[in-house]
Amino acid sequence: MNQNYGWGLPVQASSYAGKLDGSLFLLHGVMLLIFVLWAFYMIFCLIRYRQKNSSRALYSHRTPLSSYIPDALMLIFEIWLIFFVGIPIWAHIREDLPKEETSVALHIVAEQFAWTMHYPGLDGKFGKQNPSLINADNPLGLDENDPDSLDDIVSVNELHLPLGKPARILLSSKDVIHSFFVPEFRIKQDVVPGMNIPIWFEPTKIGQFEIGCAQLCGTGHYRMRGDVIVQSPEEFENWTKSKTKS
Amino acid sequence: MKKTYLIVFGTLAVLTLLTVGVSYLHLNRAGAITVALLVAGIKVSLIAAFFMHLKFEKKVIHGIFYTALFFVLILLFLILPDIGF
Amino acid sequence: MQTEHLESHQETFIRKWVFSLDHKTIGLQYMFTSLIFLLFGFSLVLLMRWQLAYPGSALPLIGSYLPDSIAAGGVMHPAGYNALGAMHGTIMIFLGVVPLGVGAFGNYFLPLQIGARDMAFPRINMMSYWIYFIGGVLMLASFFVPGGAAQSGWTSYVPLSILSPGQTIWLFAMTFLITSSLLGSINFIVTTLNLRAPGLTWSRLPLFVWAQFVTALLLLFAFPVLQAGAILQLLDRVAKTSFFIPSGLIVGGAPVEYAGGGSALLWQHLFWFLAHPEVYVLLLPAMGIVAEILANGTRKPIFGYKEIAGSFCFIGVLSFMVWAHHMFVSGMKTSLSYLFMTTTMIISVPSVAIITCFLLSLKGASIQFKLPMLFALTFLPMFGIGGLTGLPLGFTPTDVYLHDTYYVIGHFHYVVVTGSLIALMGGIYYWFPKMFGRKMNEFWGKIHFWTTIVFMNGIFFPMFIQGLAGVQRRLYDPTVQAHNLVVQPTNVLMTYSAILLMIAQIPFIVNFFVSIFKGEKTEDNPWQATTLEWACPSPPLPHKNFEKIPTVYKGPYEYNVPGESSDFSPQHLP
Structure with missing residues (x-):
């Protein structure tokens, strides 16, 4: 069995996976605490206040202020959670895109039912695409007459990334909505046709991870998968060279 | 009339x-x-x-109308950033 | 319109049982139809669960009888799985739980609880049922047309839904169901506003009526948006407009024949603007029923009546401002997600307040563990799990991992099934004597209760484990992806729990039908309850309910009033 997966969360393999897991644990801890308090109180009441022969229930329409304490605690906790945990982390994930120069920039194009990775190659420029050129050998419709496209690398269902360098990815879809999901990176982003959605993450672990599609995209949704292969920078360089058309 | x-x-x-x-x-x-x-x-x-006939109706009907209008405005303004411009 | 003039003349069978104007008959029609749909929707999921537990193996017993659009040679295929998934969701929500909670219980008991002779518009009421019926039949018929039923989930996300077969009938059926709900909601609102018995002020309304009233307002304000959205999607499908189709789509290597220029996110916004309030439409009637049963079973006034009614209203208003928490990873603008995260977290506060009030109602009580009370008590922890697991889904840093995994499925099944449906079942046991003048068998009811609770948890709890392991929803065969393999054994557990849950419903079904004809006869007020529905005969008089419209003198839950000899003090007695 694969070492990356178990009965709990998969391994953490990106720079922000730890933060997201932290909030998962925090929230589940609080949920468990609330549930246990409720459950104990309820069990106590069910035993203590069950109907006995001559007992009468307490008649009262009072709503003491103290009964609002749970609501108030909940509200305070949630406001703290949103402003001091939620918004900073979310802004980090969504808005802190790494600079182009220090990152691996690439496009990922989703279609029924495959992921196509499009690296700009050595020149750092993405070649022109023309939908009418799309065929089985050229899934992106790259225009060979465009000099920028000559060294572009196209890889289907295999995402190679170097360790220690953030990846900056532009997601787009050819047909329907897909969702780019790598459990080990804790990243999930819908890929919407008609939109180019930027995402980023920084791999922190060498190995092979899984890309899944998390949004129903048709009959092949279940088998729309790919692999992320995180390599040392040297190996990644070698892979890039081996893929570049000379 | x-x-x-x-x-x-x-x-x-x-x-x-x-x-x-x-x-x-x-x-x-x-x-x-x-x-x-x-x-x-x-x-x-x-x-x-x-x-x-809204002009000739009771306050309750107006209330319901304005509530609906309020929700429509919420819908409009909150989805404009996503789909407009 | 009061219907006293209708009582005298003899009614034909068709007038009395088929095209009836009596809210009680319409309520029963809704009840039987929705229970059948619930059973049907549940059997669909048994087929799916077999495929999930044993991917690619032939379905036992019934495999060879299934239509080709679902299974070929006894083995389910992906299109069939997707169709079953879409239809399970649609049927359970729009044809099962909502019609049971609103159409059946609302229709039957709202007029009784406010001391009215009928709904304000009996003819619209009848029309609402029959439009619902047509919508339901149309939905079922879609299994047998070429191409099969809708395959894009109950959410019908564009562009997939526009490009897949089966969707046109789904949209037509939805249009019928929405129309039916709108007619019903107008009726409920007008009835509650105008037909309350003398003395029944807003602060004396039973909480069930409050819940139904807020629910009706939610339906009225939210459904037109989906109606519009469904019609736009229909136009996209049949008239080739491009409301939801963006430019430059290439499907299977060829450009689609659409002009483009539409927005795929627009549909999600329109859909969830309805579908989030819809969640509270599923939930509020159930909470209303729980409040009724709790007050009755604890023999004391419910704790925080005003707080609960206020929470219902607050939830109602706020539920229109939280819809986009279903879209945190959809590519929506980040600034919008801050807003929706905040409103979503805040809407959990009134839910906590309601649960707190229900729990505090137990303090100082004199609890009778009768059958309906067992269901109402179970609602509290089970809805608690469902509500609490909503928190990580409304909170963006955790939602990004859990979104569209089985965690979500576990969450909303805990809310709707172990929450709403359990409360609705409690409602059936509670109000059965009123509807039929007989009681359901207590022993078989308890067997039904305990088995149901155990097996429901057996199905839904492992979903959280799967979700945390990253198993995505709507996968025809989860074993294709490596990260789903470790937790695959839970699928087998869930499948057997589901089969056993189906078997556990047999005592309920038998008990239900046997009790209608042979159950122990009861007096008019067997639970010694206080609200107005118990002030009329069981079953209530056709077309007029009450001999004489009662006058209301006090609040809804006056139990154990000090100085009175009996432990309950009905609303209609001075």
């Missing part, structure tokens, strides 16, 4: 002609949308007030 309806109908017809007329002016996008929304807004108010 009948007369009011006829006046409202006349106004609606004039406003429709206005919409058609404005299209010949070839306003820019923002201008065209503004005029179209303005005209449509006046027409909707007239229809709701007179043809749908």
Whole structure:
């Protein structure tokens, strides 16, 4: 069995996976605490206040202020959670895109039912695409007459990334909505046709991870998968060279 | 009563002609949308007030109408950033 | 319109049982139809669960009888799985739980609880049922047309839904169901506003009526948006407009024949603007029923009546401003997600307040563990799990991992099934004597209760484990992806729990039908309850309910009033 997966969360393999897991644990801890308090109180009441022969229930329409304490605690906790945990982390994930120069920039194009990775190659420029050129050998419709496209690398269902360098990815879809999901990176982003959605993450672990599609995209949704292969920078360089058309 | 309806109908017809007329002016996008929304807004108010009798109704009905309007505005303003412009 | 003039003349069978104007008959029609749909929707999921537990193996017993659009040679295929998934969701929500909670219980008991002779518009009421019926039949018929039923989930996300077969009938059926709900909601609102018995002020309304009233307002304000959205999607499908189709789509290597220029996110916004309030439409009637049963079973006034009613209203208003928490990873603008995260977290506060009030109602009580009370008590922890697991889904840093995994499925099944449906079942046991003048068998009811609770948890709890392991939803065969393999054994557990849950419903079904004809006869007020529905005969008089419209003198839950000899003090007695 694969070492990356178990009965709990998969391994953490990106720079922000730890933060997201932290909030998962925090929230589940609080949920468990609330549930246990409720459950104990309820069990106590069910035993203590069950109907006995001559007992009468307490008649009262009072709503003491103290009964609002749970609501108030909940509200305070949630406001703290949103402003001091939620918004900073979310802004980090969504808005802190790494600079182009220090990152691996690439496009990922989703279609029924495959992921196509499009690296700009050595020149750092993405070649022109023309939908009418799309065929089985050229899934992106790259225009060979465009000099920028000559060294572009196209890889289907295999995402190679170097360790220690953030990846900056532009997601787009050819047909329907897909969702780019790598459990080990804790990243999930819908890929919407008609939109180019930027995402980023920084791999922190060498190995092979899984890309899944998390949004129903048709009959092949279940088998729309790919692999992320995180390599040392040297190996990644070698892979890039081996893929570049000379 | 009948007369009011006829006046409202006349106004609606004039406003429709206005919409058609404005299209010949070839306003820019923002201008065209503004005029179209303005005209449509006046027409909707007239229809709701007179043809749908809102003007002669009780407060409860007004309340329900304005609640619905409020939710529609929420919907509009919160999805505009995503789908417009 | 009061219907006293209708009582005298003799009614034909069709007038009495088929095209009836009596809210009680319409309520029963809704109840039987929705229970059948619930059973049907549940059997669909048994087929799916077999495929999940044993991917690619032939379905036992019934495999060879299934239509080709679902299974070929006894083995389910992906299109069939997707169709079953879409139809399970649609049927359970729009044809099962909502019609049971609103159509059946609302229709039957709202007029009784406010002391009215009928709904304000009996004819609209009848029309609402029959439009619902047509919508339901249309939905079922879609299994047997070429191309099969809708395959894009109950959410019908564009562009997939526009490009897949089966969707047109789904949209037509939805249009019928929405129309039916709108007619019903207008009726409920007008009835509650105008037909309350003398003395029944807003602060004396039973909480069930409050819940139904807020629910009706939610339906009225939210459904037109989906109606519009469904019609736009229909236009996209049949008239080739491009409301939801963006430019430049290439499907299977060829460009689609659409002009483009539409927005795929627009549909999601329109859909969830309805579908989030819809969640509270599923939930509020159930909470209303729980409040009724709790007050009755604890023999004391419910704790925080005003707080609960206020929470219902607050939830109602706020539920229109939280819809986009279903879209945190959809590519929506980040600034919008801050807003929706905040409103979503805040809407959990009134839910906590309601649960707190229900729990505090137990303090100082004199609890009778009768059958309906067992269901109402179970609602509290089970809805608690469902509500609490909503927190990580409304909170963006955790939602990004859990979104569209089985965690979500576990969450909303805990809310709707172990929450709403359990409360609705409690409602059936509670109000059965009123509807039929007989009681359901207590022993078989308890067997039904305990088995149901155990097996429901057996199905839904492992979903959280799967979700945390990253198993995505709507996978025809989860074993294709490596990260799903470790937790695959839970699928087998869930499948057997589901089969056993189906078997556990047999005592309920038998008990239900046997009790209608042979159950122990009861007096008019067997639970010694206080609200107005118990002030009329069981079953209530056709077309007029009450001999004489009662006058209301006090609040809804006056139990154990000091100085009175009996432990309950009905609303209609001075």
